[in-house]
Amino acid sequence: MIWFKARLYLTSILAITLLGWLFFLVHDEHSQTNQQRSEILLQLQAFDNALDLEVLVISSMRQQNYDEIVKLTQRLQQQENNPKIAGLFNDLPPPLSDKLRQYRSTLHQRINLAEQIKTLAAEVRNGLNYIPMLVSAIAENDRQYLLPTREIVSRLYHYHIFKSDLDAVALKERLAQLTNPSASLQALKFHINSSLSAQTQLNQLLQKYQQVPNKVAFNQLYSAYLSHRNKATQKTDYLNSALIGLTTVLILLLSFLYLHLGRSHNQTERAQRRLKDGVDNIREAFALFDADQKLILSNRNFAHYYPWVSELLQPGTPKAVLQTAIDAKCHYQQDNDSDQRLVQHTDNGHYLLCSDNPTNEGGEVWVRIDISDTRHKEQELRKFSRALTQSPAAVVIADINGLIEYINPKAEEVSGYSLAEVVGKSPNVFSSGGLSPVNYQVMWQQMLSGQAWQGNFLNRRKNGSLYWEAATISAVKDPRGVITHFVAVKEDITERRATEEQLRMNAAVFETTNEGIMITTPDSKIISVNPAFTKITGYTQKDVVGNTPQIFQSGKQPKEFYEGLWRSLEKNNSWSGEIWNKRKDGSLYPQWLSIAAVQNHDGLLAQYVAVFSDMTQRKNDEEQIRQQANFDALTSLPNRTMLKRELTQIQQRCDEKGCQCALLFIDLDRFKAVNDTLGHSVGDQMLQQVSLRLSSVIREQDLISRFGGDEFVIVLQDLVDSEEAAMTAKRVIDILQPPFQLAGRTLYIGASVGISCYPNDSDNGEVMLRHADMAMYLAKDRGRNQYQFFNSQMREEVKNRTEMEQALRQAINNHEFELYYQPISNCQQHKVIAAEALIRWQHPEKGLISPAEFIPLAEETGLIQPIGLWVLRQSCEQIIEWQQQGINDLSISVNVSSNQRLLGFDAKVAAEIMYSVGVDPSKIIFEITENMFLENSTEAITWLKEFKALGSKLAIDDFGTGYSSLSYLKQFPIDKLKIDQAFIRDLPDNQEDATLVNAIIAMSKSLGLELIAEGVETVEQLHYLHQLNCPNIQGFLFSKPVKAEQLPAVIQQIKAVFPQLLPSDYEI
């Protein structure tokens, strides 16, 4: 069969190849090429004819121009040069291409002749053109020759018309007879001769042209070409015959094949029918796919098993399509048996075991077995088995002999034994050894009689721990009623017992805690409250159960508060906060309440538990703290802190309402005297009375505050104009005028009031205070019991200050400061021993600014700190510079203000500077002012001692102006005193000053302090001080403060001047 098929195919292929080849041959016989060739040959012939026509027209002088013939020849030229056309004739047989060449050569000959004809025709034409003019000339000049001329000319034209050479000869002869020398006649003769010879040449050329054998050549070419073509056509005919024969053979072959196939087809169909019949009648579903994975055959049961794909069960359906359709309504399971076959679980509830096997052909055969029944039973068993394995109860199965056959996972978990460990053993393995309160006899009796037994065991785990189990044991009987097994279902009740314990404990806490506890249902019905609840609220359990907590509401919290509470409970399951509630007796009290939403095991709301404590006490404490923080303890008026806070709010209110407010800064006059003379307690009482009086003159919306000491501040709100403020200020002054009765005395004080307004004077509370303060000082300056508005002049001052502050900051950066040094001379050594460093500010615009102007500002703004540091460093560097100049025994005094101390300046900082520059600290004298001692703090003393510890000296500046007494100084580690120049100025004439200075000198000596007199300007003063044994002198007498570079010269000068000022014979 295979051999037969192979032969069949081979023959067919051969026949088709042959057919194709023949077609190719037939087709390849360039019918198209031949057509093109014919066309070209015909074109050549047409050209030939056209050339003839042109030459004819030209030679008959009828052509106006030669462009036509030029175009004609150019076309031929193009045709010849065209490589495509040339290619058409390349592969012709040699005789034929020879013929073509010959014909082309005749064409070229004719073209060349035509060119000559063109040239000659022009000449002839011109000759003929000129003759009539010449004749006219003869008629004019040589009339006697007119007759022969006419004759000659008419012969000439005759010749030109008929072109007979005989005529030409005759004409030449006739011309020769004309021998007259007349110029016109000669010209005529010349031109006619020319014309004749040109025409003759033209005639000859035309003859030559006609003789070119172009027609013959063409005919030969064309007939040769035709025979060539005929040959080709003949060959094509043969091929066509062969083609027809071959086609017939092929048709016969095909008919045979068709018949053969028909027979085979019938056989196949019968076989298929049988097969189909067979498979239709088996129990399993069956489907067969070919190698292309297309369905060939499926049986009836297949459609029965998969009714939803019955439409697809046509031969030719791709396997993938069928598979997808089936999969749409079933899902797969792995079969449990070892074959690992797939089981389909169809949506209509059938289980089909799939067996897909490849066929030898490369296709596939599907067999499906319905295993639904077995499956369902298995399922059933599996369910029970699962129930057993997942059961929260421990299950033990034992045989009739009481030996364990099975324990479930729970039993394993509870006992700690694995199934393998206990199989075949007696349940005694679980026994705790007689601890269980069980009567085993009764138990067995009951079980063997077929009844279930229930009881509690105390058992022992594998790890030795004990546990409680509640067990139900029953017997399993076979269909005959014979007991085969015992099944024990047991529950571990250890935990339950523990939980009960826990509950008991919780209950105790509930009963005994100090915090009130209330439990409600999810809909807020009170279930339970504890004794603490009753204690706090007064309500007993009986009073409240079944009520909602609304009965406690105080009404102090708005609706929104409770809404927020519930929101939080819903969102966070808890809420805590402060709430005011009502006791049973109707009193309100604050409580700190925490509510928690308790959920049950399913996550559903079970209860609310509210725990609270009574906050009454805590509230009271808080209120007290607030009071202390914001109110003055003495007068109960708002203090400075609260004032500042309130001011901000008042200011905001003003901004919103667009109204103004005023601040009255009240300073009591003469209060200090009261305090000093009558003691603080009287002072305090007075302040309390003052606050009462002040409170009486203000409106409710106004604010009064004790600002500090004897200063009070009143803030007036919602003012129409500043006049109102003035009136209040007046009332304030007036109310304080009447005397105070205190400590059995009648005391008079007064008040000065400064007023600043918002928003006119200031833009914030702080500034308002400052401005009112300034105004108050001015009021005080103007005398007591006055009030003063902050005004533009003050504003100017403020502005100046602000500008100066700005400039001061820049001054530090711009190095605008300079140190001047004023020498301090010693009268005993007759030389300068030290110099005080004095700062000068060279302002770029305002020039030199006095320290009196800027130092207070620097103190206020804190800029004193950087300035002070700069002064110290600069002084140190100057010492080094002077040392390099040979001045070694000079100390420098540097001023230090108490503010510097507050800003962090201390010995450590100073030491860092001195050491970094390389100056011995003993060369530096720190001058401090008396006010530092006013504080009299141990910190100040420590601070000073640290400077001493460095080796530096300490001096008190401007001594005598402050309040400190000399005895006071003992506590301080001071080295020197500088007597203020105020006491020196009027020496020695002013007796009072003289006495004071005397006392100071005497006292300082006893304290071992070194003295320096400042501001010494006259010789008298010097002598006087010298006399009193004040050794050190500073002042203009010796030198004003000078620049650093000038000081060495000044020192020399002073040294020189000493002998004159203090002559040696001058004795104390």
Added chain:
Amino acid sequence: MQALQQYNRAIISRLNLIGIAVTLLLLHTTASARDLSSEPITPISPISDLNQAKVDLGKVLFHDTRLSSDNSISCASCHDLKSGGADSTPLSLGVNGTKGTTNTPTVYNTQLNFVQFWDGRAANLHEQINGPVQNPVEMNTHWPEVTTKLSQDVLLRQAFEAVYPEGLKADNLRDAIAEFERSLITLNAPFDRWLKGDETALTDEQQQGYQLFKSYGCISCHQGANVGGNMYAHFGAVNDISAYFETRGTPLREADLGRYIITHDPLDRYLFKVPSLRMAAYTAPYFHDGAIPDLDSAIKIMGRFQLGREIPNQHITSISAFIRSLAGEHPELSE
């Protein structure tokens, strides 16, 4: 025609205003009725099948001195496009100052010529271009050298590759130049416009010149669209040309022999391609040797040797005026 005009003029003076209007109408109809379709000279038609990319390339090459051995001379050196397409010297100078053998003809309208060169040795423009390039007294180089030189010019090479599939090759160089030269045709000459019916395009003198040009017989050779350039003619068709060469002042040269140099046919002695008169007014000096500096003299010599007639000066002026009307317009001319 003249007679008609005279008649018109004569009667205009005798007729009243209505008469004038009627006559003008008459004149108009007679004027538009004149038939110029069979005149021996035809207008130059625009060329429709130009490949502009090639023209542009050709233009570049036309001005490219690399086409000469020492990079000194381009086509445009002798064929100055601004002044009539030729230069004003009798014989142009090639590389190293060598003199050419014949007067440079105009490059305008050359594609209308039936052959190229005075002696017709090139059948078309492609062939013609070889001449100057390889002529030792002109550009003195050869194509391999030129293509080597030009191939180093990347931009030019790319430009050629964009237009020609085979890129920069001698054939394509010639083709581009030829295409450019094909574009050099002069249109709208006053005479052409006159032929197309614009009677104001020619002055009376020019019209008279045309009549004389025809009646003297100049038209026999200078006809067609290019007014010449479509036939050969013997220099000295009627009178012996030796007289011309004798009076020329320079000895007879090989180039004087004309087409004989190519064919060696005794009949072709002094046979030259009849030159086009289209740009004649702008391409002095004249004749193959460039020996005649002005147009009037050239016309006189032509009359004497080609027609065997002495043309009076008055007629020469008219003919000369007519010849000037033959020159048309071209963008390169006005650039």
